[in-house]
Amino acid sequence: MIAASPPQHSRGRSLPLAEAAPRAAARTVRISLTDRCDLACLYCRPSRSDGYLEKRLDDNAWHTMARALVQSGVRRVRITGGEPLLHPRVVERVAFIASLGVEDLALTTNATRLLALARPLRVAGLHRITVSVDSLVAERFERITRGGQLAAVLDGVDAAREAGFAEVKSNTVVLRGENDDELADIVAWACARGVVPRFIELMRVGEGARLPAEALVGASEMRQRLAHLLADEAGVPDPDRGPARYVPLRSDPKLRVGFITGSTDTFCASCDRLRVASDGVLRPCLATNDGVPAMSLARSGDVNGIVGAIADAWALKPAGDTWKGCTESSAADVSMRAIGG
Numbered sequence: 001m002i003a004a005s006p007p008q009h010s011r012g013r014s015l016p017l018a019e020a021a022p023r024a025a026a027r028t029v030r031i032s033l034t035d036r037c038d039l040a041c042l043y044c045r046p047s048r049s050d051g052y053l054e055k056r057l058d059d060n061a062w063h064t065m066a067r068a069l070v071q072s073g074v075r076r077v078r079i080t081g082g083e084p085l086l087h088p089r090v091v092e093r094v095a096f097i098a099s100l101g102v103e104d105l106a107l108t109t110n111a112t113r114l115l116a117l118a119r120p121l122r123v124a125g126l127h128r129i130t131v132s133v134d135s136l137v138a139e140r141f142e143r144i145t146r147g148g149q150l151a152a153v154l155d156g157v158d159a160a161r162e163a164g165f166a167e168v169k170s171n172t173v174v175l176r177g178e179n180d181d182e183l184a185d186i187v188a189w190a191c192a193r194g195v196v197p198r199f200i201e202l203m204r205v206g207e208g209a210r211l212p213a214e215a216l217v218g219a220s221e222m223r224q225r226l227a228h229l230l231a232d233e234a235g236v237p238d239p240d241r242g243p244a245r246y247v248p249l250r251s252d253p254k255l256r257v258g259f260i261t262g263s264t265d266t267f268c269a270s271c272d273r274l275r276v277a278s279d280g281v282l283r284p285c286l287a288t289n290d291g292v293p294a295m296s297l298a299r300s301g302d303v304n305g306i307v308g309a310i311a312d313a314w315a316l317k318p319a320g321d322t323w324k325g326c327t328e329s330s331a332a333d334v335s336m337r338a339i340g341g
Contacts, residue, residue: 026274026314028076028240029069033087035278035338039110040146041134043173043208044336048146053338056278059089061298065276066097068298068306074274076104076240082278082337085113091120098125104240106130108171112148114156122163129160130169130198135179136189144178161193169196169258174217183225191255198244198258203326205286206335219259223247226257235259243267262326269320274313277339282313285323286339287331290316 034056040048057065069077077097084090084107098105106128107121114131121129133153135141141150160168170190174180183199190197202208202216223230231253235245244258261267268285275283280295292313297305325331 025073026272026310027074028078028242028273029074029276030078030080030273031066031069031276032080032082032278032339033084033090033093035082035335036086037082037110037337038086038112039083039148041132041173042144042146042178043175043202043211044206045146046207046210053277053279055295057280057295057298060301061280061295062093063096064298064301064303065280065294065306066100068303068310069274069276070100070102071303072307072310075102077102077106079105079107081109083110083112085109085111085117091117091124094121094126095124104128108132109156110145110148111153111156111160115152115159118156118159118163118165122165127165128167128169129165130171131157131160131195132172133157133170133186134172134175135182136185137179137182140179140182144175157193157195161195167196168194169198171198171200171260173200173202174222175202175211175215176217177215180217180225183222184229187226187229187249187257191249191252196246196256196258198260200260201263203262203331205326205331206333206337208336209331216263218264219261220264222259230257240272242273243270266323266325266327268318268323268325271317271320274310275339281339282309283339284313284317285325286336287323287325287327287334288318289330289334292316 035053037045079094087093094105105126107126108130111131131153134144138150141148157168172179172186187197199222201219202211229249231248231250233247235247237243237245244260246256246258249255249257275286277283280298281291281293283291292309294306294309297309
């Protein structure tokens with residue numbers, strides 16, 4: 001295994017800060033269990049041998065981190081990776097977060113191991129789950145993910161539905177020439193199963209910044225392609241549930257399709273997210289490697305110290321009215337897999 005060189009983290013003020021009108025403290029956190037992944041999607045990772053972080057939070061340090069996040073005011077938690085289901089104690093960690101009484105507990109997965117873990121995760125207290133489904137054509141899916149097996153993922157989706165989660169969503173990163181002709185098929189597949197489909201613009205983060213510019217399919221173009229299915233109205237976000245904007249279907253207003261922009265229309269001004277990488281670095285923004293290291297505080301059990309570090313990290317959050325998120329040049333240097341994007 002090749003050890004990756006860790007990104008440089010800083011407490012400096014290299015970014016435009018929202019000092020004139022500071023936003024409220026973080027209420028949502030994406031916390032990474034591991035930077036490991038068993039896939040290497042074209043828009044996320046250059047290969048399966050691109051290296052991993054040398055150190056990660058152990059169980060006790062992770063518990064300390066979780067307690068500090070809740071003590072600091074975090075009420076909504078999404079567990080991410082890499083691929084979180086690769087972590088040997090993912091169920092136990094979900095149960096621990098659930099025991100802290102958060103309002104919303106969700107997880108994003110590639111679903112390669114979801115068939116066996118869906119029900120244990122639900123029993124542990126997981127509320128919602130999102131699955132990456134970049135194609136419904138097995139050969140395409142294998143190419144986009146560099147080796148993923150579509151059948152296993154679809155079995156995982158079915159297991160999640162049967163487990164009784166409050167909500168199951170699918171994420172599709174739309175790539176021109178790869179899967180952009182499947183939008184209607186994915187909507188039909190998802191809605192027939194009670195899954196909420198979401199389409200994501202290619203973001204110029206890390207490996208995504210190295211794909212050809214023409215690979216980007218904007219949300220407006222996606223909506224045009226789905227115009228025969230969608231109601232003629234503007235999309236609206238779910239309150240406190242991230243940047244996706246949802247549009248109901250013409251045939252049934254209870255069914256809806258989500259769109260996530262990050263390239264044609266950034267959503268930085270409304271962002272209330274903090275990210276915790278698996279090495280304990282508190283990251284205020286997906287589009288920069290700036291952050292506050294907190295592993296030593298977590299390992300020593302210093303909850304109050306981490307609460308202070310969380311405030312420091314939040315102070316580094318770029319001003320949403322001037323910062324352009326994933327279109328900033330710094331985004332190209334970020335590993336989405338490593339920080340739990």
